[in-house]
Amino acid sequence: MLRIPLKSGKWFFAITFSAAGTVIMEYCAPVTLAEVCAALGAASGTVKVFAGGTDLLPRFVAGVNPPALLIDIKHVPETREIRRLAEGGFVIGSACSGGQISAHTELVRSWPGLTEAMDLIGSVQIQSRATLGGNLCNASPAADSVPALIASRARCRIAGSDGERELPVEDIIVSPGRTCLRQDEFIVSFFLPARNPRSADAYLRMTPRTEMDIAIASAAVNLTVDEQGVVNECHVVLGAVGPVPVYALPAARILLGSRLDEEVRQRFRRQISALCRPISDKRGSAEYRTDVTAVLADRAAMTAYNRALL
Amino acid sequence: MTISIHASVNGEPCQFQCGTTDTLLKVLRENLQLTGTKQGCGTGDCGACSVIMNGELVCACLVLAVECGQADIRTVEGLSSAGQLHSLQQAFLDNAALQCGICTPGLLMASKALLDKHPQPDETQIRYWIAGNLCRCTGYDKIVRAIMGCVS
Ligand SMILES: Cc1cc2nc3c(=O)[nH]c(=O)nc-3n(C[C@H](O)[C@H](O)[C@H](O)COP(=O)(O)OP(=O)(O)OC[C@H]3O[C@@H](n4cnc5c(N)ncnc54)[C@H](O)[C@@H]3O)c2cc1C
Ligand code: FES
Ligand code: FES
Numbered sequence: 001m002l003r004i005p006l007k008s009g010k011w012f013f014a015i016t017f018s019a020a021g022t023v024i025m026e027y028c029a030p031v032t033l034a035e036v037c038a039a040l041g042a043a044s045g046t047v048k049v050f051a052g053g054t055d056l057l058p059r060f061v062a063g064v065n066p067p068a069l070l071i072d073i074k075h076v077p078e079t080r081e082i083r084r085l086a087e088g089g090f091v092i093g094s095a096c097s098g099g100q101i102s103a104h105t106e107l108v109r110s111w112p113g114l115t116e117a118m119d120l121i122g123s124v125q126i127q128s129r130a131t132l133g134g135n136l137c138n139a140s141p142a143a144d145s146v147p148a149l150i151a152s153r154a155r156c157r158i159a160g161s162d163g164e165r166e167l168p169v170e171d172i173i174v175s176p177g178r179t180c181l182r183q184d185e186f187i188v189s190f191f192l193p194a195r196n197p198r199s200a201d202a203y204l205r206m207t208p209r210t211e212m213d214i215a216i217a218s219a220a221v222n223l224t225v226d227e228q229g230v231v232n233e234c235h236v237v238l239g240a241v242g243p244v245p246v247y248a249l250p251a252a253r254i255l256l257g258s259r260l261d262e263e264v265r266q267r268f269r270r271q272i273s274a275l276c277r278p279i280s281d282k283r284g285s286a287e288y289r290t291d292v293t294a295v296l297a298d299r300a301a302m303t304a305y306n307r308a309l310l
Numbered sequence: 311m312t313i314s315i316h317a318s319v320n321g322e323p324c325q326f327q328c329g330t331t332d333t334l335l336k337v338l339r340e341n342l343q344l345t346g347t348k349q350g351c352g353t354g355d356c357g358a359c360s361v362i363m364n365g366e367l368v369c370a371c372l373v374l375a376v377e378c379g380q381a382d383i384r385t386v387e388g389l390s391s392a393g394q395l396h397s398l399q400q401a402f403l404d405n406a407a408l409q410c411g412i413c414t415p416g417l418l419m420a421s422k423a424l425l426d427k428h429p430q431p432d433e434t435q436i437r438y439w440i441a442g443n444l445c446r447c448t449g450y451d452k453i454v455r456a457i458m459g460c461v462s
Pocket of ligand 2: 348350354355356359369
């Protein structure tokens with residue numbers, strides 16, 4: 001095996017060849033947005049953006065061929081910052097790790113649901129590496145942060161070789177494992193809107209084990225209440241019960257104008273179950289997932305509601 | 311020709327050669343002969359390969375060696391000093407917190423990272439913290455007791 005080191009400017013660039021002289025994988029770690037975009041635009045073969053690697057690297061071990069080019073984006077400052085804007089919103093870099101997000105007390109206070117969803121991913125070891133952008137772009141139906149990100153009404157800043165665009169998070173995942181991003185595009189950061197007073201979110205998932213397991217069903221609720229404790233804005237998103245996260249608009253409408261009384265919650269639970277389209281597999285039957293999602297959404301709604309009243 | 315990476319391993323400057331697809335785990339075990347760090351699953355599930363990189367606990371099997379330029383890496387080999395076991399190592403021995411021992415280096419590094427960040431964890435915090443380190447032999451109780459014995 002022949003390997004050639006190269007350094008271009010400040011960025012680190014390396015390449016590994018097979019004995020036959022073909023490229024196994026190039027790796028580069030650009031330090032500016034423009035360099036990432038240039039690298040993405042110039043790539044001719046398969047290219048993968050690399051953040052924490054917790055989804056990509058296990059796949060190499062499983063025998064999936066590495067891409068011709070791996071672009072490590074986490075040295076670009078815009079992908080690593082968490083910043084509160086003057087108007088109250090937040091910018092979270094796509095390559096912020098779970099550990100970095102949990103440590104940001106202001107963010108955790110404003111967005112307890114989104115941050116607890118991110119914190120559920122894997123172990124301490126995984127939290128050191130797994131990123132918010134990676135969790136979204138891996139496009140798993142069971143990804144924990146995604147329902148909470150959608151419920152938060154977050155928007156993505158996307159950069160590509162011919163400029164930038166912005167999309168709401170729910171437009172990104174198109175099917176299991178696939179996003180709408182072009183090969184020359186990546187997500188730079190997420191923008192979370194400013195919070196009204198008396199707003200809060202919550203996320204709950206069901207896993208057969210308490211730790212180190214993937215959700216068989218999950219629910220995120222983000223809501224706002226008025227001075228009388230009546231819900232006046234509400235977003236409900238369900239995970240792992242369809243090929244892509246389910247934005248449960250008809251269910252959220254049931255909570256609007258209510259104080260989450262028992263009769264309202266009963267109708268809410270029935271509507272949630274009606275919106276589930278889960279698969280049956282060895283980790284849970286479709287019937288069980290449908291039932292448990294209603295319970296999760298109901299409890300997440302109560303948690304978000306009680307947090308919003310605080 | 312190989313890629314040359316300069317890092318710090320257990321406080322000593324260190325240079326190693328690697329390919330772009332090599333993991334930190336492979337480099338530690340095969341290039342640097344630091345075989346204390348174990349390979350279990352190779353996919354982030356078992357924690358046998360746990361090391362501390364730039365102050366954070368990571369699975370060495372989920373870090374590419376090419377990412378380690380300038381990194382500060384701590385492995386189980388760096389725990390003892392001047393022939394003296396680290397207090398966690400001694401506590402694992404005193405509590406019989408190992409049987410086959412394959413999980414032990416990873417659990418020691420995970421425990422060290424815990425006590426570095428939270429010097430006074432309670433039992434629940436310890437159990438959640440080590441959830442990413444699998445042990446097939448001990449049933450965890452003795453491991454938890456050993457760590458609790460080191461809480462200042
Ligand atoms: C032991 C273990 C336990 C896990 N537990 C959970 C869990 O409980 N819940 C859960 O949801 N997930 C879990 N995961 C999966 C994984 O850790 C998460 O999905 C993680 O957030 C992925 O982030 P990453 O930065 O490591 O992704 P990477 O592996 O770096 O990338 C993942 C994918 O996203 C793409 N990508 C990354 N960043 C960007 C970007 N900014 N723009 C465009 N594309 C991008 C990559 O090209 C790749 O296709 C687990 C993984 C392991 C190994
Ligand atoms: S070998 Fe790295 S986690 Fe199992
Ligand atoms: S002592 Fe054997 S796996 Fe832990």
